[in-house]
Amino acid sequence: QVQLVESGGGLVRAGGPLRLSCAASGSIFSITDMGWYRQVPGKERELVAATTSGGRTKYADSMKGRFTISRDNAKNTVYLQMNSLKPEDTAVYYCTAVSWDSTRYWGQGTQVTVSY
Numbered sequence: 704q705v706q707l708v709e710s711g712g713g714l715v716r717a718g719g720p721l722r723l724s725c726a727a728s729g730s731i732f733s734i735t736d737m738g739w740y741r742q743v744p745g746k747e748r749e750l751v752a753a754t755t756s757g758g759r760t761k762y763a764d765s766m767k768g769r770f771t772i773s774r775d776n777a778k779n780t781v782y783l784q785m786n787s788l789k790p791e792d793t794a795v796y797y798c799t800a801v802s803w804d805s806t807r808y809w810g811q812g813t814q815v816t817v818s819y
Contacts, residue, residue: 705729705808707798712813715788719817723783725798725810733802737774737781741794741815751796752783788817 711723727734738753752772754760760772771784781798798810 705731705734705800705802705806707800707808707810709796709798709810709813712796712815714816714818716818717788717790719788720784720786721788721815722785723796723798723813723815725781725783727779727781727800730802731779733804734800735803736801738799739772739781739783740797740799741792742797742812743794748797754781785815788815790817790819793817 706728708726709723711721713721715721723739735756736753739751740748741751742748750763751766752760752762752770754772754774762770769785769787772781773784774781783796785792793816795812796815797812800808
């Protein structure tokens with residue numbers, strides 16, 4: 704069992720930065736991949752960024768060059784550094800983790816609102 708606790712969401716003006724954090728607890732050694740998704744009302748939850756236990760990363764095209772995912776294995780924490788935010792980035796951002804047995808875990812979500 705893995706628990707994910709997100710923090711760092713809030714209100715930010717367009718062009719500004721924001722950093723999200725996700726701390727994992729429980730069966731942390733079972734985690735392989737971690738990542739961030741986002742969702743807005745009426746739309747599908749979409750991948751933002753992901754990282755493997757080996758350090759490989761991937762990003763959605765619209766986030767490349769603006770968002771950076773990083774992982775601190777010692778702290779069992781994954782981060783999402785968001786720069787040059789746009790109003791269309793407004794969404795609930797969810798942390799996720801996948802374990803060796805392919806079980807997916809989700810955080811509670813944190814609201815990010817980007818104003819004009």
